[in-house]
Amino acid sequence: MPAPRPSVPVDRSQRLYNFSAGPATLPEAALLEAKDELPVYDHVGASVMEISHRSPAYDEIEASAREHLRALLGLDDDWHILFLQGGARMQFHQVPLNFLPEDGSADYVVTGRWGKKALQEARKIGPARVAASSEHEEFRSIPPVDTWDLDPDAAYVHTTTNETVNGNQLRSDPVLDVPVVTDASSEMLSRPMDLEGYGLIYAGAQKNIGPAGVTLVLVHDAFLERRKQSLPTMLDYGTHAERRYNTPPVFAIYMVEKVCRWLRNRGGLDAIHAINKRKARTLYEKIDETDFYRGTVAPAARSIMNVTFRLHDPDLEPVFLKKAEEHGLLSLKGHRSVGGIRASLYNAMPEDGVDALVQFMDEFERSYG
Numbered sequence: 328m329p330a331p332r333p334s335v336p337v338d339r340s341q342r343l344y345n346f347s348a349g350p351a352t353l354p355e356a357a358l359l360e361a362k363d364e365l366p367v368y369d370h371v372g373a374s375v376m377e378i379s380h381r382s383p384a385y386d387e388i389e390a391s392a393r394e395h396l397r398a399l400l401g402l403d404d405d406w407h408i409l410f411l412q413g414g415a416r417m418q419f420h421q422v423p424l425n426f427l428p429e430d431g432s433a434d435y436v437v438t439g440r441w442g443k444k445a446l447q448e449a450r451k452i453g454p455a456r457v458a459a460s461s462e463h464e465e466f467r468s469i470p471p472v473d474t475w476d477l478d479p480d481a482a483y484v485h486t487t488t489n490e491t492v493n494g495n496q497l498r499s500d501p502v503l504d505v506p507v508v509t510d511a512s513s514e515m516l517s518r519p520m521d522l523e524g525y526g527l528i529y530a531g532a533q534k535n536i537g538p539a540g541v542t543l544v545l546v547h548d549a550f551l552e553r554r555k556q557s558l559p560t561m562l563d564y565g566t567h568a569e570r571r572y573n574t575p576p577v578f579a580i581y582m583v584e585k586v587c588r589w590l591r592n593r594g595g596l597d598a599i600h601a602i603n604k605r606k607a608r609t610l611y612e613k614i615d616e617t618d619f620y621r622g623t624v625a626p627a628a629r630s631i632m633n634v635t636f637r638l639h640d641p642d643l644e645p646v647f648l649k650k651a652e653e654h655g656l657l658s659l660k661g662h663r664s665v666g667g668i669r670a671s672l673y674n675a676m677p678e679d680g681v682d683a684l685v686q687f688m689d690e691f692e693r694s695y696g
């Protein structure tokens with residue numbers, strides 16, 4: 328059978344459709360703006376990478392990023408916005424370090440690889456219970472909130488709103504008797520969030536928010552007050568809530584500001600959420616059309632950010648990936664721990680990119696089905 332051919336050879340000096348799970352595709356408009364400003368930023372006579380993090384120019388950039396985040400997410404003044412480093416994995420450690428008291432415990436809802444890692448790190452600090460898990464089903468589903476075995480005295484309940492590797496996503500923002508702490512790395516800013524139940528939300532920037540190098544942490548003042556005392560200064564959320572303590576990742580935050588502005592110009596989180604749902608629906612419809620492709624997650628728990636699927640014949644998967652690259656569809660390989668195919672459809676992935684992927688999947692199926 329002839330393999331599907333790209334109609335034009337792929338030109339790798341051009342931007343292609345990049346389905347990477349992270350670091351992921353960024354809005355081209357933000358990249359082009361940064362390109363223009365790279366040698367000299369806004370009449371300061373130097374690059375943004377070369378100026379002091381205490382300078383008025385940087386103050387303005389950070390203030391604008393904060394303002395956009397507040398407006399996009401509807402954060403009131405009780406929420407602190409922190410730009411930290413160390414990635415989401417640092418948060419696996421920093422959350423229990425701050426909030427898991429010596430005489431208490433925390434509840435963890437484990438719906439995928441990342442939640443499991445967060446639990447493992449918490450247990451290095453103190454007792455952490457599994458309130459719910461779908462590991463026995465290889466994380467193909469999410470246990471409904473009303474089945475979670477919650478401890479009313481838990482210091483917090485930790486969830487992962489979107490499991491990047493396994494491709495599942497919580498359908499709602501739970502409001503429980505104790506504050507919820509969530510890892511929202513792979514869906515932050517992809518939809519409006521109901522903040523009521525949360526005490527702290529963290530996200531590595533490198534999917535929907537900006538480039539790698541900054542971790543966005545939102546912490547509610549009432550929850551912050553519950554943290555332990557005498558924490559190492561850099562690992563105490565209070566340090567960063569109070570002031571700009573050390574050198575922040577200036578360039579990454581500068582890009583976050585641009586991405587947030589781009590989001591605002593696209594109509595904010597309601598608008599991008601509608602587009603994200605449409606992109607995911609288009610791709611899942613293709614997957615479900617025949618038995619050639621198979622979604623790995625139960626429909627009710629499917630992520631609209633990371634669409635994971637297999638081919639009916641796993642031996643065809645390397646061929647699929649190779650041909651996809653030849654068609655200019657990049658980074659579709661599933662995470663090394665689970666294999667298969669994963670298409671990450673973050674905010675900056677245009678609908679045309681999803682249409683191109685679906686068209687390629689049609690052609691591939693015709694050739695190899």
Ligand SMILES: Cc1ncc(COP(=O)(O)O)c(C=O)c1O
Pocket residue numbers: 348349413414415416417441487489490491492510511512513531
């Ligand atoms: C949901 C989630 N949590 C945590 C991580 C780890 O993030 P980092 O590499 O920023 O530590 C990732 C990375 O992909 C992720 O998707």
